[in-house]
Amino acid sequence: IAQAAEVQLDGDVLFSAIVGDLISRSVSFMISRYSQQQPGTDKIVQRLQRLLMRIDTVVEEAEGRRITNQGMLRQLKMLRQGMYRGHYVLDALRFQAICDKEGEEVSHSSSALSKLRPPKRLRASCAGGGSSDREAVLLSGANNSIQEELQRLVDTLEETMAGMKEFLFFLESYPRILRQPYGTYLILDNCMFGRQTDLERVLNFLLRPNAMHELAVLPIVGPIRVGKSTLIEYVCRDESVRDHFSTILFFPEGSLKNEGLIDLRGNNFNGLVRHQNCASQKRLLIIIEIAEDINERTWRRMKSSITCMTPRGGSKIIITSRSDRIVNLGTTEALRLDYLPQEAYWHFFKSLVFGSTNSDEQPKLASMAMEIALEQRQCFLSAYIIAGILRDNFDGRIWRTILECVRAYKQTNLLMFDQHPNLRLREDEPVYYWRLGKSHRYFLICNHHQSDSNENIPKINVQNILLGNGGTLPRGEFEALSWRSRIPPYYNYTISCKMQPPQLTVGRKKHVHQEGEHLI
Structure with missing residues (x-):
């Protein structure tokens, strides 16, 4: 005592x-x-x-x-x-x-x-x-x-x-x-935000012994671009995980269609290895990313192959998907990821905009930043793009104009599609995005892509489109870089877009919100 x-x-x-x-x-x-x-x-x-x-x-x-x-x-x-x-x-x-x-x-x-x-x-x-x-x-x-x-x-x-x-x-x-010195954590686009508890739960699953030497499976379910890949990448880079498993294999979305990759007994998995540790006991960590569901025959073959390779047990599988269909595959309770609550999103957005600067010293700017954050509907990608513009243009007039554009952008898409634009972005649906340029107040985002950091990226940046910089934009559909992630897995996020204004019909125009009417 x-x-x-x-x-x-x-x-x-x-x-x-x-x-x-x-x-x-x-x-x-x-x-x-x-x-x-x-x-x-x-x-x-x-x-x-x-x-x-x-x-x-x-x-x-x-x-x-x-x-x-x-x-x-x-x-x-x-x-x-x-x-x-x-x-x-x-x-x-x-x-x-x-x-x-x-x-x-x-x-x-x-x-x-x-x-x-x-x-x-x-x-x-x-x-x-x-x-x-x-x-x-x-x-x-x-x-x-x-x-x-x-x-x-x-x-x-x-x-x-x-x-x-x-x-x-x-x-x-x-x-x-x-961890690194505290100063590196002042800018949140250099570290993972809001997933500390989830990270610890995944680490606990990986490092504890398997019950009865069975193959343990953890399903992770969450909508698109919620942070599943980022969470997994942080787990795979943890030293305790790399010391515990002899090999970490990664099957990206769509790779299991190749039947030859499913049989691991022939060690035919070049290009899938994330990490190898010869000093560790023979334990495999398998990371599987799928969009919806996995074929039952493929799943049985995968499990059988892992069991034959590691007969003493200790191997584990993490499978991620946007669908609840994978929940029943788990040997433990599924981890469910969702977008940040509005209160946490505001903390995240404020930190991106102001960094190590005290927002209390700029109360009017902080007030406008909160209004902008509230319009974003917890969208990570929009937070990074808009926060970058605000941070580079610390001017109240510009911030006020951006706030008006964001409000009008929401009203325009509600009018066109009867759905909030950031909800459409989550579902990879087309949206009309705002611009500060004198002409073409909007441009159409047609498709979204993400790619590895070593792939070629478009020369046109979305921030230049929004601010009306960078000279004349191409005609027709073209590619633009939305954002380059500074944290693992360092994805490049690009969009296919074209300079196309909304085509409003007379019968629906009367429903436009008053504050957005002058920008449509």
């Missing part, structure tokens, strides 16, 4: 030191300066801010540890989601207060506080100075609603932290993860 107390005391000292550093970097000054809520709400905001400092500390410490307990990983995921939610609300409150103070209006269709703040008509009617008693009562009720929502959020986070005592105690027993 005495030893446990000493461990806990050391942990408390460590956490207190980190908290002191976080306090020095907190946003308390901005909150107290710009918050114009009722006194009761202001106190709740301060409680939320102090609570988030504690949560930030725990999450940062936990992310630096190699946690193997599945229950603790679930707790960490829940805590991280609460952290993103809390910071999201604090940012939204601060930006709303700034806009109210400046007399500006934030888009109601996508505002982060659409459920927490008074409607536009209430604020407008009460701002005129001659509001009636009835309007004052309505405004008071709206403020009470904000206060109640904030109180519920704080209560939930406090309950979560209250249940983390055992988590904090056992956290000290897990080894630290050796």
Whole structure:
């Protein structure tokens, strides 16, 4: 008991030191300066801010540890989601207060506080100075609603932290993860974001012994471009995985149609080897990527071939797909990946745009960045493209124009296809994308491709198309580079597109949203 107390005391000292550093970097000054809520709400905001400092500390410490307990990983995921939610609300409150103070209006269709703040008509009617008693009562009720929502959020986070005592105690027993200096993690396009818990779960699956020497299979299911390949690549590059398996084989999408590759006993898998470790026991790690489902005969032949090659067991398979049909192939519960929640996506987008710069020093720009992020519907590719433009053009006028273009782009595609454009991008459907050029406000994205980093890339960059730079664009359909990933597997993302404006019909034009009408 005495030893446990000493461990806990050391942990408390460590956490207190980190908290002191976080306090020095907190946003308390901005909150107290710009918050114009009722006194009761202001106190709740301060409680939320102090609570988030504690949560930030725990999450940062936990992310630096190699946690193997599945229950603790679930707790960490829940805590991280609460952290993103809390910071999201604090940012939204601060930006709303700034806009109210400046007399500006934030888009109601996508505002982060659409459920927490008074409607536009209430604020407008009460701002005129001659509001009636009835309007004052309505405004008071709206403020009470904000206060109640904030109180519920704080209560939930406090309950979560209250249940983390055992988590904090056992956290000290897990080894630290050796990683690069902290400065390399300030720009998120150089590291994987939002998949730490999923990464630890896959590593735990790979490194634990197989039950009864059976072939273990982990299915990973998720929609297109959600990060399945990125997660797998990080797993395969982990030193503990490379030391554990003698050979790591990778079957990309479509490769299993070659019957000769399925029989591994003849060692006929040139070009499929990701890693070989002769010092390790003969264990195979097989990575299989498929779009939908795998042929039952092919699957049986693959399993039989692996079992014959490693009769003592220990080999494992990870199979990824966009379809739930592979779930029944697993010997363990499937890992399901989805797009980031809106709160986490805002943290991701803000970090891409501002990098190591403190966004609190540019509150108006940060407010516009949040509005742009809210319009993206958690699309990774759009986040990288637009964040790159904003980061390279740190000018409020340009940001405002881009925000207007993004809003109009959404309305135009809703009009043309009755579907949000970023939902269409996820499904590889054609969309009309926005431009800042004086002519051809839109261009049509026809198809999407991804390729390895060593393949030739188009000379035309999507950012040049969006900004109207780069001279005259080709006629007809042409290829353009959307983005080059800086993290494994270092894919190049390209599009097939053409300079084609939307063809709007007279009968449907009346449904265009007013704020996007001038750009169509």
